Structures are given as C-alpha cells and as structure tokens.
Amino acid sequence: MPEVVTVGAAWAVPAALLLGLVAVVAASADAVMVARRDGVDVRTGAIAPLAETARLLRQPRRVTPAADAPLWRVGRGGLLVAALLMVAVVPWGSWVPADLPVGVVWFNAVDVTVWAFVWLAGWGPNAAFSLVGAYRFLAQALAYELPLMFALTAPALAAGSLRVADVAAAQQGLWFAVWMPVAFAVYCLGVLGFAVWGPLAPPTGGDIAGGVLAEVSGPDRLLLLAGRYALLAAGAVFAVPLFLGGGAGPLLPGWLWVLVKALVLVVALVAVGRRLPALRPDRFLELGWMVLLPAVLLQVLVVALVVVL
Amino acid sequence: MDLRQRLVHLALRRPHALLVEVPGWWRTRVETERAMARRGWRPASSPAGADVLVVCGSPGADLGEVVDRVTDQLPGPRARVAATAPEEVATALDEAAARLADERAQRDDARDRTRADRADRADQGGDGGDDGGDDGGEDGGEDGGDDEDDGDSEMAPEGIPLAGSGPDRDGLEMDVLNVPLGPVLEHWPAGLVLRCVLQGDVVVEADVDVLAGGAAASPSATAAVTCDGAARALDLAGWGDAAAGVRRVRDLVLDGHHDQARRDLDRLAARVARSRVLRWSLRDLGRLDPAQARAHGLPDDAVGDVHDRLVAMLERARDGLAGRSDAAGDRSAVVEALPTLVHGLELAAVRLVVASHDPDTLGASRQERADA
Numbered sequence: 001m002p003e004v005v006t007v008g009a010a011w012a013v014p015a016a017l018l019l020g021l022v023a024v025v026a027a028s029a030d031a032v033m034v035a036r037r038d039g040v041d042v043r044t045g046a047i048a049p050l051a052e053t054a055r056l057l058r059q060p061r062r063v064t065p066a067a068d069a070p071l072w073r074v075g076r077g078g079l080l081v082a083a084l085l086m087v088a089v090v091p092w093g094s095w096v097p098a099d100l101p102v103g104v105v106w107f108n109a110v111d112v113t114v115w116a117f118v119w120l121a122g123w124g125p126n127a128a129f130s131l132v133g134a135y136r137f138l139a140q141a142l143a144y145e146l147p148l149m150f151a152l153t154a155p156a157l158a159a160g161s162l163r164v165a166d167v168a169a170a171q172q173g174l175w176f177a178v179w180m181p182v183a184f185a186v187y188c189l190g191v192l193g194f195a196v197w198g199p200l201a202p203p204t205g206g207d208i209a210g211g212v213l214a215e216v217s218g219p220d221r222l223l224l225l226a227g228r229y230a231l232l233a234a235g236a237v238f239a240v241p242l243f244l245g246g247g248a249g250p251l252l253p254g255w256l257w258v259l260v261k262a263l264v265l266v267v268a269l270v271a272v273g274r275r276l277p278a279l280r281p282d283r284f285l286e287l288g289w290m291v292l293l294p295a296v297l298l299q300v301l302v303v304a305l306v307v308v309l
Numbered sequence: 310m311d312l313r314q315r316l317v318h319l320a321l322r323r324p325h326a327l328l329v330e331v332p333g334w335w336r337t338r339v340e341t342e343r344a345m346a347r348r349g350w351r352p353a354s355s356p357a358g359a360d361v362l363v364v365c366g367s368p369g370a371d372l373g374e375v376v377d378r379v380t381d382q383l384p385g386p387r388a389r390v391a392a393t394a395p396e397e398v399a400t401a402l403d404e405a406a407a408r409l410a411d412e413r414a415q416r417d418d419a420r421d422r423t424r425a426d427r428a429d430r431a432d433q434g435g436d437g438g439d440d441g442g443d444d445g446g447e448d449g450g451e452d453g454g455d456d457e458d459d460g461d462s463e464m465a466p467e468g469i470p471l472a473g474s475g476p477d478r479d480g481l482e483m484d485v486l487n488v489p490l491g492p493v494l495e496h497w498p499a500g501l502v503l504r505c506v507l508q509g510d511v512v513v514e515a516d517v518d519v520l521a522g523g524a525a526a527s528p529s530a531t532a533a534v535t536c537d538g539a540a541r542a543l544d545l546a547g548w549g550d551a552a553a554g555v556r557r558v559r560d561l562v563l564d565g566h567h568d569q570a571r572r573d574l575d576r577l578a579a580r581v582a583r584s585r586v587l588r589w590s591l592r593d594l595g596r597l598d599p600a601q602a603r604a605h606g607l608p609d610d611a612v613g614d615v616h617d618r619l620v621a622m623l624e625r626a627r628d629g630l631a632g633r634s635d636a637a638g639d640r641s642a643v644v645e646a647l648p649t650l651v652h653g654l655e656l657a658a659v660r661l662v663v664a665s666h667d668p669d670t671l672g673a674s675r676q677e678r679a680d681a
Contacts, residue, residue: 214354216357277543280590
C-alpha cells in the first residue's frame with residue numbers, strides 16, 4: 001500500500017485554494033480565448049474572472065415572484081460545495097485531506113448530487129426558461145452519468161482498489177489515460193457534463209435566455225458561475241490520480257505535479273469545449289446509451305482481461 | 310483609490326449589455342456588437358445578467374413599452390442608452406459606462422426602485438416584502454411572462470395566474486403555459502414576437518407579431534445580412550466559435566474587404582458543412598418538402614432541414630460576395646408561416662427553426678403597413 005499521509009483538517013484550506021487556482025485559470029483561459037478571437041488585448045481576458053467578480057459583487061440579489069427561496073439557495077450554493085467535496089479525496093502527491101478507502105465511489109456519489117443542485121437552481125426562480133434549462137440538465141445527466149460511472153470503474157479495476165492513492169500508485173510507468181483512452185475520453189465528457197460546459201452547456205444556453213442562469217444576478221450568479229468553473233477544475237484535478245499518473249514526475253514535488261497536470265487538462269477541456277457545437281440534449285441521450293455506454297463497457301472488459309491475464 | 314472605487318473600476322472592465330434591435334436598425338445593432346467586442350464588453354442573454362440595455366433604433370409604442378419593462382428587470386447598477394445610427398454607438402456606450410460609474414446616481418436609482426416597489430406592493434394589498442427586495446423582477450425570461458389568464462382567476466399567487474391545462478399530444482391532460490418568445494431575446498430576429506402556448510417545453514400553439522419601429526432606416530448589404538443570420542443559427546446550435554468567425558466575415562464585408570471576406574467565408578462554410586457533430590445535431594429538424602414550402606410562399610432554399618438551410622444560407626452569402634446571383638429571395642413571407650412551422654416542436658428546436666429561416670421582420674412589417 002503506497003504511503004500517503006492523511007493531513008489535519010486545517011489542510012483542507014490549501015486544497016481548496018489549489019482548486020480555486022485551477023478554477024480561476026480555467027475562467028481566465030476561456031476569457032483569453034474569447035479576447036484572442038475578437039482581436040482584443042488578451043490582458044483584458046486574463047483579468048476577466050476578477051472583473052466579473054467585481055461586477056457581480058456590485059449587484060443586488062434579484063428576487064422573482066413566488067420563488068422557492070430555500071431550494072433556490074441550495075441549488076446555487078451546491079455546485080461549489082460539490083466541487084470541494086470531490087477534491088477532498090484527491091492525494092496531492094503524498095498528502096491527502098481525506099484518505100477514503102472508497103474514494104472513487106465518493107467522487108461518483110458527489111457528482112450525482114450535481115443533478116439535484118442544477119435542477120434546484122433552475123426550479124427555484126419559478127420562471128419558464130430556468131425550468132426548461134433545469135430539465136435539459138436532467139436529460140443530459142441521464143445520458144452521461146452511466147458512461148461516466150463505468151469510466152470511473154476502469155482505473156479502479158486495473159488498480160484493484162477504490163482508494164484514490166492506490167489508483168495513482170498503480171500507474172508506475174504507464175498512465176491509465178494511455179492504455180484506456182476510451183474511459184479517459186468518456187470521463188472528460190462526463191466532466192464537461194457536470195460542469196455544464198462546452199458541448200454540454202445547453203442547460204445554460206442562449207436560446208433559452210441563459211436557462212438556469214436566466215434569473216440570477218449579483219452574488220447568486222457569482223456562486224453559480226464559480227461553481228461551474230470549480231466543477232470543471234475538480235474534474236481535472238481528480239483525473240490526475242485516476243488517469244494521469246498522480247503526483248509522479250521528475251524534479252518537482254508531487255503536489256506541484258498534480259497541480260501542473262490539472263492545469264494542463266483544464267485548459268485543454270476549455271479549449272476543446274469551445275471548438276465543438278452543442279450536443280443537443282434530446283439527441284445526446286441516444287449517443288450516451290447507444291454509443292458511449294457500449295464503448296466504455298468494452299473498455300472495462302479489455303481492462304478486466306488485461307488484469308486477469 | 311479606496312476599495313469601493315477599485316471595485317467599480319474593475320467592474321467597468323467587463324460590463325454585460327443586452328441589445329434590443331428595432332426592425333430597420335440592423336446596421337446600428339451590428340455596430341454596437343462590434344464596438345462592444347472592441348471594448349471587451351460582453352453580450353447578456355437575459356435582463357438579470359445585464360448591466361446595460363442598448364436600444365438600437367427608435368421603437369414604436371408597443372416595443373417601447375416592452376423595453377421599459379425589461380429595463381425594470383435589470384438588477385442594477387444599470388444604464389439604458391439608445392443609438393439610432395451607427396455613428397451614435399460609441400457615444401452611447403461611453404454614456405452607459407459613465408452612468409454605471411456614477412455611484413451616487415446608482416444608489417439613488419436603487420433607492421427609488423425599492424420605494425416604487427414597496428408602493429406597488431402596498432397598492433396590490435399583497436404581503437410582499439419578504440426580504441425588503443431591491444428588485445421587483447418579473448416572471449419569465451424576457452417580457453413579464455404570461456398575461457393571459459386561462460386558469461381560475463382566484464388562484465393567482467402574487468398576481469400570477471396558475472397554469473391552465475389542456476390535452477397534450479399523447480391525449481393526456483397537461484398544464485399549458487403562455488410564454489412569449491421575443492422581442493427582447495438574444496439571437497432573435499428584430500421586433501419579432503412569437504406568443505407560444507407551451508406544454509412542458511413543446512409549443513402546441515403559436516401566434517406571431519412584429520413590433521415595428523418608428524421611421525425605419527434603409528436596408529443594407531445583403532451578403533453581410535445573410536452572414537449575420539447564419540451566425541445567429543450557429544450560435545443557437547451552440548457553436549460560438551464558428552458563429553464568431555462568420556460574424557467576422559460580416560464585418561469584413563461591411564468594411565469593404567471583400568477578398569479577405571471571400572477567403573474566410575469559403576473556409577468557414579467548408580468547416581460548417583464538414584462538421585459531423587453539427588449535422589448529427591441538426592439533422593431532420595424542421596424539415597420542409599418543396600410542396601409545403603410553396604404553400605407557405607417560401608423561397609426555394611427553405612426546403613430541407615435546419616442543417617440544409619444553414620448550409621444554404623452560407624452558400625447564399627458566398628454567392629452574394631462573388632457577385633454571382635443575389636438570390637436572397639423575399640424572406641418576409643416566413644414571418645406569417647412561423648406559427649405553422651414551429652407547431653409541435655420543443656423550444657430549442659423552435660429557436661433553431663426560426664433562425665434557419667432567417668425571417669425578414671422589417672419587410673413583413675412594411676408589407677403589413679402597406680396592406681393596411
């Protein structure tokens with residue numbers, strides 16, 4: 001069993017800060033790509049997360065008539081909480097905030113809670129477009145969740161453990177991303193899904209006036225937008241021990257390698273997400289169940305055969 | 310600089326603006342988009358996400374009323390400005406920025422709104438004021454939600470009637486909701502209102518109207534307009550990158566760089582036609598056969614599905630640029646046909662179908678006026 005040290009509760013703070021850093025880099029990267037596309041000074045893109053925060057902090061909260069205030073609040077705050085819970089089980093090199101023996105299952109359980117949070121955020125304001133966005137997310141989640149679940153089992157199966165540190169340690173020499181590419185690709189699509197990002201952004205689409213985001217302003221909007229980037233970042237961070245060899249790497253300390261790999265992956269997710277058209281929710285279900293699910297099951301079969309032989 | 314000032318300064322680096330295009334002021338709206346992009350401003354999708362409302366053109370009475378209501382939904386700090394010619398855009402945006410930066414005026418605005426809001430609620434005799442809300446945001450994304458009262462009128466929490474019900478497409482009883490699409494909606498034809506009756510997110514009935522402007526300005530360069538329409542459809546298909554590319558071509562055409570525009574458009578049109586994801590996503594949506602198209606008086610290139618029409622739109626823009634034919638056709642008949650075209654579709658499909666037909670609302674409103 002590889003050596004990881006469970007650090008004290010206070011160390012959750014640096015872990016959260018690292019997650020925040022990855023999320024801010026993702027937001028900046030996105031704005032820089034837009035700035036470059038529009039031929040504007042890229043520096044305005046780089047400070048976009050800061051400017052956006054300042055802008056939203058100046059706004060008051062918006063209240064709609066007959067809103068379901070408590071549930072709306074739960075939905076808005078939930079995304080950020082889910083992202084933090086996801087990275088709680090990620091080992092940063094040799095230290096980990098929570099060394100759960102079933103870390104992979106934990107991650108999966110938390111990503112399912114995102115279903116509830118996004119739906120509640122759309123249900124809360126009692127407005128048609130928000131609710132349409134909320135149901136779009138459920139339709140989409142129904143399509144990506146099972147493939148994502150099996151994509152998560154592939155590395156765990158190869159490592160023979162559901163403990164995240166064991167999975168990272170099992171990749172001495174060869175990253176799982178290299179020899180289980182289908183599982184890795186499906187995992188990345190799942191991350192785009194629960195972060196409501198790129199081709200899986202229709203729940204917040206411009207065609208329904210921003211959907212889940214249509215009625216929120218001020219700090220509430222900030223929470224939702226930050227939650228989305230945090231989930232994208234959490235997905236990238238969790239991919240590192242699962243598929244990208246964990247903290248293993250020359251020269252740099254383990255935690256820094258985790259950070260570097262997560263940053264590269266999150267920027268790649270942002271860039272790829274921008275380049276693809278949306279996968280419309282009503283068609284995506286067919287893709288999820290007829291293509292992704294069989295493909296990832298085959299991948300798990302291949303992994304199982306490799307492990308047994 | 311104290312903290313507050315620094316915050317305002319930072320916030321002003323990235324205001325979000327909601328645009329309202331009055332039919333006939335296409336050029337002004339395009340110039341506003343370009344000026345915004347140059348300044349690093351972002352487009353907003355809903356009033357809740359906007360700091361600035363830019364009215365491009367001079368709206369008629371009906372549209373003006375809607376714009377007032379939308380302005381009320383901006384969370385604030387807010388600024389509403391108008392530009393009635395491309396040359397006025399820069400000044401209008403400067404003014405908006407100055408108004409957003411004026412802390413004192415914004416505070417007064419927020420206080421007045423709270424007061425007006427309280428007075429409103431007192432008038433209605435409602436309990437209201439659950440959190441001393443700063444804002445009386447209306448229901449619905451765009452223009453105040455449903456006003457028709459189909460249900461029992463005594464069952465109206467906070468003045469909003471409950472949804473009535475009707476038989477759905479499977480013969481079951483299902484709630485119906487009146488949701489108007491437009492006239493203030495991102496990626497939507499100028500002045501168009503499609504009053505939809507929804508069951509779930511399926512349109513079971515629709516009725517169309519164009520809210521026209523005052524004296525309309527002259528129509529403009531065809532290839533650029535077509536590019537703009539194609540960009541809109543691409544945005545709705547969730548492909549912002551390609552849409553931005555086509556918009557850049559539009560700008561090149563307007564600036565007179567035709568060679569560069571032609572090269573870029575050829576490349577983009579090929580990229581769009583090649584994309585398998587796009588084809589898979591748009592295939593068979595809103596399919597029309599030639600007989601149906603003729604029955605509605607639609608041009609020949611309205612035949613096919615959304616993907617065919619999108620490709621045809623880019624083809625039309627290329628033809629226009631190459632000076633081959635100027636077969637833009639008359640796209641005002643589409644407006645009348647919309648209720649039939651969107652019947653039975655769900656909202657996302659409705660948006661794509663409307664955009665793929667690229668309706669000419671200015672032409673339609675002129676025709677209506679001529680008929681009257």
